[in-house]
Amino acid sequence: MSRKNEAIPGVDWVAGAGRFVSVKKSLCTGCGDCVKVCLGGCFEIRDGKARVKTLSTCMECASCWYACSQDAVSFRWPKGGCGFRTNWG
Amino acid sequence: MNQSNYDVIVIGAGFGGPVAARLCAQAGLSVLLLERGAEVGDKIISGLTIPFYGFVFGPDFIREGNPPIERPVDGIINYILTDIENGRMEIEDTLRVPAPFSPVVAFGYNAYCKPFCQWLAQKAVDAGARLRTSVVVSDFLYENGRIAGVITDGGERISAKIVLNAEGSQGLLAVKAGVREKYPPDTISLADVYDYEMDKADVDRIFGHSLRFCWGWDEQKIAPPLGRGNGLMVWPYRGSLHFMQDQCIRKDDGPVYNLKKALATYHKNVTEKLPWWRDEVAPKVKLRARMWDGFEIFVGLNEKLRDMPNYTDGMLLIGDVAGLENTELCDGVPTAWFSGEIAARVAIEAIQKKDFSASFLKKYSDQVRAHPIIHWSVRARNRYNLRFAQEKHELAELKRCIHEGWGLGAFGHTSSALVKTALPMIQEDPAVIGQWVRLFLRYYYNWHHERFDYNCKKPLVPKRPPTPSRVLALSLKAMDLGLKAASPFLSRTAGTLLPKAQNADRFMQKVLPTAEPIYLAALKATDPLARRLGEAFLKALVNMDPTALDGDSTERSRQ
Numbered sequence: 193m194s195r196k197n198e199a200i201p202g203v204d205w206v207a208g209a210g211r212f213v214s215v216k217k218s219l220c221t222g223c224g225d226c227v228k229v230c231l232g233g234c235f236e237i238r239d240g241k242a243r244v245k246t247l248s249t250c251m252e253c254a255s256c257w258y259a260c261s262q263d264a265v266s267f268r269w270p271k272g273g274c275g276f277r278t279n280w281g
Numbered sequence: 282m283n284q285s286n287y288d289v290i291v292i293g294a295g296f297g298g299p300v301a302a303r304l305c306a307q308a309g310l311s312v313l314l315l316e317r318g319a320e321v322g323d324k325i326i327s328g329l330t331i332p333f334y335g336f337v338f339g340p341d342f343i344r345e346g347n348p349p350i351e352r353p354v355d356g357i358i359n360y361i362l363t364d365i366e367n368g369r370m371e372i373e374d375t376l377r378v379p380a381p382f383s384p385v386v387a388f389g390y391n392a393y394c395k396p397f398c399q400w401l402a403q404k405a406v407d408a409g410a411r412l413r414t415s416v417v418v419s420d421f422l423y424e425n426g427r428i429a430g431v432i433t434d435g436g437e438r439i440s441a442k443i444v445l446n447a448e449g450s451q452g453l454l455a456v457k458a459g460v461r462e463k464y465p466p467d468t469i470s471l472a473d474v475y476d477y478e479m480d481k482a483d484v485d486r487i488f489g490h491s492l493r494f495c496w497g498w499d500e501q502k503i504a505p506p507l508g509r510g511n512g513l514m515v516w517p518y519r520g521s522l523h524f525m526q527d528q529c530i531r532k533d534d535g536p537v538y539n540l541k542k543a544l545a546t547y548h549k550n551v552t553e554k555l556p557w558w559r560d561e562v563a564p565k566v567k568l569r570a571r572m573w574d575g576f577e578i579f580v581g582l583n584e585k586l587r588d589m590p591n592y593t594d595g596m597l598l599i600g601d602v603a604g605l606e607n608t609e610l611c612d613g614v615p616t617a618w619f620s621g622e623i624a625a626r627v628a629i630e631a632i633q634k635k636d637f638s639a640s641f642l643k644k645y646s647d648q649v650r651a652h653p654i655i656h657w658s659v660r661a662r663n664r665y666n667l668r669f670a671q672e673k674h675e676l677a678e679l680k681r682c683i684h685e686g687w688g689l690g691a692f693g694h695t696s697s698a699l700v701k702t703a704l705p706m707i708q709e710d711p712a713v714i715g716q717w718v719r720l721f722l723r724y725y726y727n728w729h730h731e732r733f734d735y736n737c738k739k740p741l742v743p744k745r746p747p748t749p750s751r752v753l754a755l756s757l758k759a760m761d762l763g764l765k766a767a768s769p770f771l772s773r774t775a776g777t778l779l780p781k782a783q784n785a786d787r788f789m790q791k792v793l794p795t796a797e798p799i800y801l802a803a804l805k806a807t808d809p810l811a812r813r814l815g816e817a818f819l820k821a822l823v824n825m826d827p828t829a830l831d832g833d834s835t836e837r838s839r840q
């Protein structure tokens with residue numbers, strides 16, 4: 193099963209990826225860097241802390257992981273064969 | 282049942298992994314190539330121009346093969362935007378292969394990652410490697426403190442004598458194993474890539490075979506200016522374009538940028554204000570895909586990161602995960618190929634000697650660092666310096682950086698690396714010159730006829746033209762005979778010149794200021810004639826019998 197997103201053409205998201213990106217609340221300072229670098233709009237700040245809003249537009253670039261100076265974002269790959277796929281890279 | 286024990290496990294079927302896998306399999310080793318995507322290439326996002334030096338100096342199966350390419354590239358046109366509101370710009374286009382050689386002698390080849398990596402992976406499989414997709418390597422197996430295999434996300438444990446890790450720029454596994462640190466955000470550029478469909482005839486007419494780069498002042502918000510980013514880059518493909526803007530996540534230790542906002546603004550400004558995009562390109566294109574990915578363009582400029590190990594007990598790092606992206610052209614494919622080849626050689630020797638210790642594997646690191654093109658790739662500084670000119674609005678300085686990075690001035694810092702790589706190959710076997718000539722001719726022929734090894738629309742050997750042009754085939758035969766006769770002389774000469782190769786940059790820096798204006802004026806004067814010659818040459822080339830262009834390995838694989 194895969195999904196498309198009208199705003200991001202040419203990319204499919206294959207279901208079953210799991211929660212491969214997450215924020216450790218105890219480490220997060222709520223600075224919003226992850227929100228700023230994520231082109232997929234996957235993060236939001238709630239009650240002064242970042243949280244993953246959706247992974248359905250995640251292109252697995254890991255910018256959130258690089259940008260977080262507190263190491264609060266944990267990032268691993270989605271389950272094999274899942275997550276984004278494209279023919280046009 | 283999946284086998285649980287191999288000589289070599291290669292992680293990642295991107296650009297570097299399959300090269301290492303093929304060479305190890307060819308040496309008779311049992312090889313497992315693991316890829317997390319459901320299909321090879323699903324997860325790879327790129328430009329993509331693979332510069333000529335990857336093909337010329339890289340693995341011979343690529344040099345002699347027929348991989349799927351989208352367009353040969355003959356040079357770069359740099360647009361320096363001084364006033365976007367009024368469409369004012371200057372042009373630097375001195376780095377181009379001139380007629381009659383263009384576009385056959387190419388500066389590089391544009392390609393989509395997916396078919397190209399599938400071609401590479403198939404070559405590994407053909408040589409006997411086992412490919413498994415939809416498998417994420419999540420950790421390593423250890424034996425007496427050394428890496429001795431992998432653990433997959435499905436919990437499988439697969440052991441190997443040696444692991445070759447070509448996992449790409451994020452390097453999650455290399456960080457986990459403690460070989461490298463996570464790259465800091467000022468080394469990573471986030472690239473926003475748009476794929477547009479366009480009629481081939483329009484691409485031919487508007488772009489021809491040139492890449493287009495744009496540079497400008499920060500506040501114009503047209504070419505990502507913040508920190509050490511790129512300008513806008515446009516790659517012409519066969520019947521489509523790749524449009525890319527990218528920007529480092531932060532500059533030095535400064536704050537992280539709002540890339541979501543910035544990249545959206547740049548894209549809007551370019552498509553609405555850049556005259557040639559707005560007037561010529563926009564009416565002819567249809568957006569097909571949008572993708573983004575980060576790449577580690579400035580790892581090489583950070584000495585500590587650059588000198589971090591690319592090996593540990595039982596494992597070697599290949600390509601982007603070893604921080605080998607070029608700091609100037611942002612190309613990482615040639616260095617992934619070179620390091621893949623070196624890794625395979627060292628792995629084969631390690632297996633023969635049964636020594637997988639870090640102290641033995643250090644020879645991989647030594648050879649990678651000594652490779653002249655890799656050495657240059659991870660040090661060139663024009664792109665880095667360009668930001669100071671941008672910040673200060675120094676047009677002369679900006680033009681100098683662009684000229685030295687992506688104009689003729691580039692020969693002032695690339696010549697030594699190229700000559701130092703070419704001469705030992707000629708010294709070893711001058712017949713390689715014949716391979717280089719055939720490479721350029723064949724790749725153009727293949728592009729023209731869409732003649733590729735796999736997934737090709739036309740068979741590998743298309744029907745011979747009813748009256749094939751024989752001039753080129755005969756010239757190639759004559760070249761082969763000439764090279765054979767001159768072989769001892771060429772080999773000796775290459776050997777004599779080699780110690781002087783490191784002076785090539787200094788020599789070019791000295792002669793270029795005088796030679797460049799003369800060269801450019803001569804090109805202008807001879808251009809009409811050269812173009813006519815070029816057209817006649819192309820006609821003969823596309824009408825020849827292609828078997829005369831194939832390299833030895835193509836013939837071997839057909840037998």
Ligand SMILES: Cc1cc2nc3c(=O)[nH]c(=O)nc-3n(C[C@H](O)[C@H](O)[C@H](O)COP(=O)(O)OP(=O)(O)OC[C@H]3O[C@@H](n4cnc5c(N)ncnc54)[C@H](O)[C@@H]3O)c2cc1C
Pocket residue numbers: 269292293294295296297298315316317318322324325326327328329330331332416417418419447448449450454472474525574575576599600601602606611612613614615617
């Ligand atoms: C936007 C952009 C533009 C670029 N433009 C150019 C260009 O014009 N010219 C050029 O030469 N280079 C360019 N590059 C760089 C080039 O794409 C890389 O240098 C090249 O892909 C590196 O090859 P690699 O084998 O090291 O890694 P990759 O090609 O990234 O391959 C890594 C592979 O490993 C797989 N993988 C990762 N982790 C795991 C795991 N744990 N388990 C299983 N599989 C895994 C991935 O799915 C992937 O297939 C560009 C890069 C980007 C992002």
